[in-house]
Amino acid sequence: MELDRFDRQLLNLVQEDAAQTAERLAERVNLSPSAIQRRLRRMREEGVIVRESAIIDPKQVGRPTFFIVSLQVERERPELLAQLRKWLAAQDHVQQVFYVTGEADFVLVITAPDTETYDALMSRMVGENPNVRRFTTNVALTVVKRGLTIPVPLDVDA
Template sequence: MNLDRFDRELLNLVQEDVGRTAEQLAAQVALSPSAIQRRLRRLREQGVIERETAIVDPKHVGRPTFFIVGLQVERERPELLAQLRRWLAAQPQVQQAFYVTGEADFVLVITAPDTESYDALMARMVAENPNVSRFTTNVALSVVKRGLAIPVPSSEAD
């Protein structure tokens, strides 16, 4: 899809705060509110905007702990990787899962209310996915930055 300057500005703005009204966005992008709505609808329909979500402050929901996990598998056969991917995608505690290069095969970001809950999840993962050979865990002591925004350059040349 070819994104023009207005699309790129809109994408950056809605990633900062999707709750802005079309009127508020129009004031910043120099388009009419109806043009803003049409562009956002097109960006959603074409899959540029995959979904919209709220970012919840962990302090207000029981201060969950974040775990960063390096996961290794025994064999990288496509059907075994597909099974593990489906399992990870189905777990609400798994916030992010990346298939990566390097020592680990996957890097996961997991949230849990405490280490006991995390341990139970990982025990279930190993039991239900025999291809998992080992994992390492880092516990986040504090969150410096948390987000999913993709910086969209103002033009294709940037």
């Protein structure tokens, strides 16, 4: 899909706050509210905007701890990796999963209300996924920045 400067501006603005009205976005992008709605609908239909969600304060809902996990597998056979990916994707506590290069095969971001909940999740993971060789855990002491924003350059050539 071709994205022009207006589309790129909109993408940056809705990543900042997806709850902005078409009228507010129109003021900032210098288009009509109906043009804003058409462009956003097209970007949703084309899969540029995958979904919209609310960012909540984890402390307000009892999930104050973040765990960053490096995970190694025994074998990188496609069917075994697919099984592990599917298992990880189905876990509510697992926020992000990255298949990476380097010493680890996966890096996970997990949130849980306490270490006991985290430990139970990881025990289940190892028990239900025999291809997991080992994992190491880092506990986030402070969250300095958290987000999923993708900076969208306004210039098409950038």
